[in-house]
Amino acid sequence: MLRISNVAFAYGDHPILHDVSFAVPRGRIVGLLGPNGSGKTTLLRIIAGTLPPDRGHVEIDGVPVTSLSRRAIARRIAVVPQETHSTFDFTVEDIVLMGRYPHLGAFELEGPDDRAIARDVLQATGTLALAPRRFATLSGGEKQRVVIAGALAQASDALLLDEPTASLDLGAQLDIAALLTRLHRDRGTTMVVCTHDLNFAASLCSELVLIRQGRILAQGATADVLTPANVSALYDVQADVVFHPGAKHLTVVPIARA
Amino acid sequence: MTISAFGALLAAVCLLAPLVGSTHISLARAFSRSVPFADNVDAQIFFIARLPRVIGAALVGAGLAAAGVVFQALLRNPLAAPETLGVSIGASVGAVVAITLLPAFSIGGISAVPVASFTGSLGALAIVYGLSAARRRGMSSTVLLLGGVVLTSFLGAILTLIQYLSDFTQTFRTVRWLMGSLDVGSYPPIVAALVPLAIAGVGYAMLPRALDLMSLGPDAAAARGVDVVRAERVALVSASLSTGAAVSLAGPIGFIGIVVPHLVRLMVGADHRLVLPASALFGAAFLIGCDLIARTAFAPLELPVGIVTAMIGGPFFLWLLFRRTR
Amino acid sequence: MIRRTVVLALTLATITALSAAEPPKRIVSLIPAVTEMIFAMGDGARLVGVSSYDRYPPQVASIARVGGLLDPNVERLLSLRPDLVIVYNTQQELTQRLERAAIPFYLYEHRGLPDITQTVRAVGARIGSAEAANRVAAKMESDLDAIRQSVAGRPRPKTLLVFGRDAGSLRNIDASGGYGFLHDMLDIAGGEDMFADITKQSVQTTTEMILARRPDVIIELRYGDSAQSLDVKRELSAWDALPSVPAVRNHRVYILVGDEFVVPGPRVVDATRKLAQALHPR
Numbered sequence: 001m002l003r004i005s006n007v008a009f010a011y012g013d014h015p016i017l018h019d020v021s022f023a024v025p026r027g028r029i030v031g032l033l034g035p036n037g038s039g040k041t042t043l044l045r046i047i048a049g050t051l052p053p054d055r056g057h058v059e060i061d062g063v064p065v066t067s068l069s070r071r072a073i074a075r076r077i078a079v080v081p082q083e084t085h086s087t088f089d090f091t092v093e094d095i096v097l098m099g100r101y102p103h104l105g106a107f108e109l110e111g112p113d114d115r116a117i118a119r120d121v122l123q124a125t126g127t128l129a130l131a132p133r134r135f136a137t138l139s140g141g142e143k144q145r146v147v148i149a150g151a152l153a154q155a156s157d158a159l160l161l162d163e164p165t166a167s168l169d170l171g172a173q174l175d176i177a178a179l180l181t182r183l184h185r186d187r188g189t190t191m192v193v194c195t196h197d198l199n200f201a202a203s204l205c206s207e208l209v210l211i212r213q214g215r216i217l218a219q220g221a222t223a224d225v226l227t228p229a230n231v232s233a234l235y236d237v238q239a240d241v242v243f244h245p246g247a248k249h250l251t252v253v254p255i256a257r258a
Numbered sequence: 259m260t261i262s263a264f265g266a267l268l269a270a271v272c273l274l275a276p277l278v279g280s281t282h283i284s285l286a287r288a289f290s291r292s293v294p295f296a297d298n299v300d301a302q303i304f305f306i307a308r309l310p311r312v313i314g315a316a317l318v319g320a321g322l323a324a325a326g327v328v329f330q331a332l333l334r335n336p337l338a339a340p341e342t343l344g345v346s347i348g349a350s351v352g353a354v355v356a357i358t359l360l361p362a363f364s365i366g367g368i369s370a371v372p373v374a375s376f377t378g379s380l381g382a383l384a385i386v387y388g389l390s391a392a393r394r395r396g397m398s399s400t401v402l403l404l405g406g407v408v409l410t411s412f413l414g415a416i417l418t419l420i421q422y423l424s425d426f427t428q429t430f431r432t433v434r435w436l437m438g439s440l441d442v443g444s445y446p447p448i449v450a451a452l453v454p455l456a457i458a459g460v461g462y463a464m465l466p467r468a469l470d471l472m473s474l475g476p477d478a479a480a481a482r483g484v485d486v487v488r489a490e491r492v493a494l495v496s497a498s499l500s501t502g503a504a505v506s507l508a509g510p511i512g513f514i515g516i517v518v519p520h521l522v523r524l525m526v527g528a529d530h531r532l533v534l535p536a537s538a539l540f541g542a543a544f545l546i547g548c549d550l551i552a553r554t555a556f557a558p559l560e561l562p563v564g565i566v567t568a569m570i571g572g573p574f575f576l577w578l579l580f581r582r583t584r
Numbered sequence: 585m586i587r588r589t590v591v592l593a594l595t596l597a598t599i600t601a602l603s604a605a606e607p608p609k610r611i612v613s614l615i616p617a618v619t620e621m622i623f624a625m626g627d628g629a630r631l632v633g634v635s636s637y638d639r640y641p642p643q644v645a646s647i648a649r650v651g652g653l654l655d656p657n658v659e660r661l662l663s664l665r666p667d668l669v670i671v672y673n674t675q676q677e678l679t680q681r682l683e684r685a686a687i688p689f690y691l692y693e694h695r696g697l698p699d700i701t702q703t704v705r706a707v708g709a710r711i712g713s714a715e716a717a718n719r720v721a722a723k724m725e726s727d728l729d730a731i732r733q734s735v736a737g738r739p740r741p742k743t744l745l746v747f748g749r750d751a752g753s754l755r756n757i758d759a760s761g762g763y764g765f766l767h768d769m770l771d772i773a774g775g776e777d778m779f780a781d782i783t784k785q786s787v788q789t790t791t792e793m794i795l796a797r798r799p800d801v802i803i804e805l806r807y808g809d810s811a812q813s814l815d816v817k818r819e820l821s822a823w824d825a826l827p828s829v830p831a832v833r834n835h836r837v838y839i840l841v842g843d844e845f846v847v848p849g850p851r852v853v854d855a856t857r858k859l860a861q862a863l864h865p866r
């Protein structure tokens with residue numbers, strides 16, 4: 001569904017991405033894995049079309065992203081950023097309804113259909129009870145779930161998530177992982193998840209793309225890619241990769257610096 | 259409160275304000291057709307002294323309040339104001355240059371000072387716009403803020419320099435102008451101010467939902483389909499035109515741009531589709547009210563209206579800050 | 585009143601004591617009014633420094649400039665090696681520096697019209713020209729008296745005396761209130777101040793005030809360098825915006841140009857005379 005071809009990007013003199021190519025098949029959850037500074041967030045912004053690449057291109061269902069209007073892109077791809085900071089006192093419902101923007105005309109107001117969708121996604125993310133609350137007063141985990149609901153309200157085919165669990169505590173991390181898994185199962189949403197948390201990626205993603213210093217180290221099915229050799233190459237850390245029967249997915253246990 | 263409630267408030271204030279003043283006038287006589295206008299003192303007080311003043315206050319109040327809303331969203335900073343990016347002080351520099359250096363002229367009933375003042379605001383806008391357009395990926399709010407603060411200081415120094423170099427009487431006249439005055443006294447300056455305000459209004463009409471989204475961050479807005487670069491430019495130009503028109507009409511009047519948006523948000527919530535028009539309406543009513551107090555509280559003397567807006571706005575703003583930090 | 589007399593007596597006493605010494609030969613005057621007073625006494629040759637705002641008499645063009653009220657140039661001042669510096673009584677920093685440099689100074693205070701002749705006499709005593717000063721002061725007093733007599737018994741028109749506004753429009757008008765030397769001049773010239781009830785030197789005037797108070801005469805004072813290039817007709821036409829005002833209706837709006845209106849020195853007599861002529865044309 002998403003095809004990234006030979007993308008290269010530099011901030012001024014600093015090259016970030018060199019010749020990155022991979023595909024995101026429809027209905028799959030793909031993890032972009034790599035240490036901080038490897039270019040994951042930049043890559044995500046390029047895929048979402050908010051940053052134009054210096055070279056290469058991104059296609060959504062065969063259509064180049066650069067040929068689409070911002071609204072058209074937003075109807076196909078929704079982004080969940082790492083953190084959402086609201087300058088003004090928006091309520092949870094306000095935030096979610098903003099997700100309907102790409103579907104509305106220039107001066108159109110949200111109608112009952114839009115409100116129904118908002119209710120639906122709040123329900124799906126377990127945040128319906130928070131609807132009248134001020135966004136700024138929520139906990140980190142609650143905020144992330146609301147932002148995911150907002151992204152779902154965009155009714156897009158694909159969801160891009162940038163470090164969705166980075167600032168969350170353990171319980172909230174598990175909640176998000178469970179939520180994304182459930183959403184994928186119920187709606188078949190294609191997802192691209194940027195993360196440096198190996199265990200989270202292993203629990204959620206069926207495919208992984210490993211990125212180090214702006215280059216793809218390895219890509220493929222999680223079971224094939226997540227190996228001690230690759231972990232060492234990616235993080236300079238000697239680790240054990242073991243299938244955990246209780247968690248029902250691969251887990252990575254760091255042992256020592258490589 | 260709904261938009262129509264704000265509209266009703268403004269209509270009521272507009273109807274009431276010209277009737278009240280330090281002098282008692284007879285409305286019947288003011289509208290009487292039997293007395294020729296040239297002799298009709300009540301009519302002249304109503305139509306020359308008070309009505310342009312009320313209309314001027316409405317335009318300035320609406321212009322500054324709306325600009326405040328837009329700047330706060332554009333800079334993602336609830337403390338931003340029309341003065342933040344230097345457009346207001348650019349207008350002041352233009353006025354001071356006219357008072358000190360330019361020979362007196364007038365075009366169609368508008369004297370040199372408002373014209374030069376508006377030109378000054380356009381100059382400041384050009385600098386800020388150039389600064390922001392230099393980045394191909396849209397404005398960083400930090401860069402804008404920093405640039406605005408520096409430009410404000412720089413222009414402030416230029417202002418002081420011009421005052422210092424001018425002779426004593428010119429300095430006194432510039433100080434007088436900088437106090438702000440809503441005593442417009444005629445209609446041509448109001449009509450002239452309507453042109454940039456109308457252009458700003460067109461921009462404002464396109465912005466509200468985009469402002470909501472932009473206040474979450476430029477990436478978040480772009481991801482939801484907002485053309486961020488275009489929206490930022492429309493916001494910057496509209497709010498600057500609005501500010502420039504207001505300051506060149508009445509001189510710099512503080513606090514409206516900062517206080518009214520927050521007051522209105524307390525009443526209608528954060529949705530800019532409500533906050534922007536409501537702020538314009540409330541700003542207009544607020545300034546008409548402040549001007550009413552300014553010209554009647556110490557009759558026969560008149561206070562500069564900027565004092566009244568500051569005396570009401572200042573304590574309120576402090577209270578707001580305390581409330582937020584608790 | 586008593587306090588003023590005591591201060592004056594002390595000042596004169598000090599001055600007499602000081603003048604028992606050599607009269608000063610190198611005088612710097614930061615006050616245009618005092619410069620004019622000194623010239624009127626015939627001692628202009630003793631001035632080695634004047635303020636940047638001095639324009640009269642023409643001889644000041646060749647005298648060194650040392651700044652003014654807000655920006656006295658102390659270095660330039662000291663380089664002139666003065667033996668008396670006449671300063672505003674509010675210029676504390678400057679007087680402190682003069683004290684440190686052991687240069688005598690005289691404190692000038694800006695007050696109303698009646699105090700101008702007192703100041704002439706005090707300055708004259710201080711610089712050792714008491715007789716000449718007395719003659720100047722006495723002539724000023726008798727001239728002002730003559731003006732007062734010439735308009736006595738005539739009806740006093742209600743007058744708006746404007747000393748500042750935006751060029752080309754009726755915005756930001758500043759007028760004389762019921763206090764201060766402009767008001768005093770108007771009073772001697774036989775005019776009734778429109779703002780006599782407001783005891784301030786200056787009143788920020790709005791169109792409503794003018795329309796409500798209906799002055800019979802409007803006099804605008806223009807001065808300073810910018811007044812030289814004045815389009816009087818265009819500026820007068822600005823008042824046509826208020827047709828119900830008696831002064832406008834009866835074409836009794838005047839613009840008087842000249843620094844004598846704002847310099848409280850010997851030329852105050854000329855200024856008052858011009859005001860009287862505008863108020864009571866023969």
